[in-house]
Amino acid sequence: MKSRGSNHKLSSMANRSRIPSLFISMFATFATIYVAGRLWQDAENRVYLIKQLDRITGQGQSAISVDDTLKIIACREQHKKLDALEMELAAAKQEGFVSKGLIETNGTYSKRRPLVVIGILTKFGRQKNRNAIRKAWMGSGAALKKVEDEKGIIVRFVIGRSPNRGDSQDKDIDRESRLTNDFLILDDHVEGNQGHPEKAKLFFAHAAEEWNAEFYAKVNDDVYVNIDALGATLATHLDKPRLYMGCMKSGEVFSEKNHKWYEPEWWKFGDKKSYFRHASGETYVISRALAKFISINRSILRTYAYDDVSAGSWFIGLDVKHVDEPKFCCSSWSTGAICAGV
Structure with a gap:
């Protein structure tokens, strides 16, 4: 009986000892597989680095540094990503999914950014002004499209909606817009x-x-613009990321309610007699960064009685390059003028 009990205990102990051994064996197996996998994964990089080392040392240079090694690995990863993107682009081209903003040149694709978007602020009942602008400098139809494609200058009339939404004024503008496609x-x-x-x-x-x-x-809808002069002038300022350009002025602040240029918030402006520096409202230009700033912050940007003063106020406190350009003074009729008031 004693011998039989001893055998039972020994058998139990043997079973318990086999369980940890099994876990250890499994762990060792998984560890071996993991290490082998990592070695296999890195083998290609090691072969490439050895070739680079042979090439460099063969040229009489010292062995590559750790930094150079990391750069080589990073470069290879970028090449892999580029190859994958090129394959995706080729597949997309076959399916017809190529962005309309891409222009094909010698088999490659590049995006051409427009030089300037001109917004002509207009109103209801001013179709005669708009037609005069179309004939004088803006163009229409194929001529308007040609200016966009060849000069990168996009021109649109800008207008809102009637207080009585959907009335005859709205319908007239919608009809004109369908005919001209320039709103x-x-x-x-x-x-x-x-x-x-x-x-x-x-x-x-x-x-x-x-x-x-x-x-x-x-631009106002009573101003004529010299498209070529505008394009040439803007082309010289492409290096200024935050540009605010126009015929700069300060101007008097009028606090009398019966005055034509009355400013309801006259008391906010310095000595209560002069505005801060801003561009004349007939026409002025801002760069892409400032337009995006306005787009993002439109809900909190304060407007005053006039759009030129309002625009000038938005850029106070920002790192903006103010450019006083006499060619934007529409009443000066100077040589090479960009605009002329009528």
């Missing part, structure tokens, strides 16, 4: 109530979202 209609702006300051702000915001241009220009 940017601000559905979130009501004509007459908020005036030019709010419309100018919404133009810059919507234009920045619609077109990724270098510059954005605001």
Whole structure:
């Protein structure tokens, strides 16, 4: 009986000892597989590094450093990603899924950014002004499209909606827009109530979202623009990422309610007699970064009585390059003038 009990105990102990041994064996197996996998994964990089070492030392140079090794590995990873992207692009081209903003050149694709988007702020009942602008400098139909394609200059009339949404005024604008295809209609702006300051702000915001241009220009619908002079001038300022350019002025602040240029918040401006420096409202230009700033912050940017003063206020406190360009003084008729008031 004693012998039989002893055998039972020995058998139990043997079973318990086999369980840890089994776990140890499994762990060792998995560890071996993991290490072998890592070695297999790194083998290609090691072979490549050995070849690079042989090439460098064969040229009489010292062995590559750790930094050089890391750079080589990173470069190989980038090549792999580039190869994958090229394969995806080739597949997309076969399926017809190529962005409309891409232009094919010698078998490759590149995106051409427009130079400037010009927004002509207009109103209801001013179709004669718009037609005159189309004939004088803006163009229409194929001529307008040619200016966009060849010069990178996009021109649109900017208008909001009627207070009585869907009335004859809205219908007239929609009809004209279908015929000319040269409007940017601000559905979130009501004509007459908020005036030019709010419309100018919404133009810059919507234009920045619609077109990724270098510059954005605001123009009144009683101003004629020299497209070539504007394009040539802007081309010389492509190195300025935060540009605010126009016919700069300060101007007097009028606190009398019966005055034509009355400013309701006259008391906010310095000595209460002069505005801060800002561009004349007939036409002025801002760069892409500033247009995107307006787009992002449109809900909190304050507007004053006039759009030019409002625009100038948005850039106070920002690192902005103010450029006083006499060619933007539309009443000067100077040589090489960009605009002329009528």
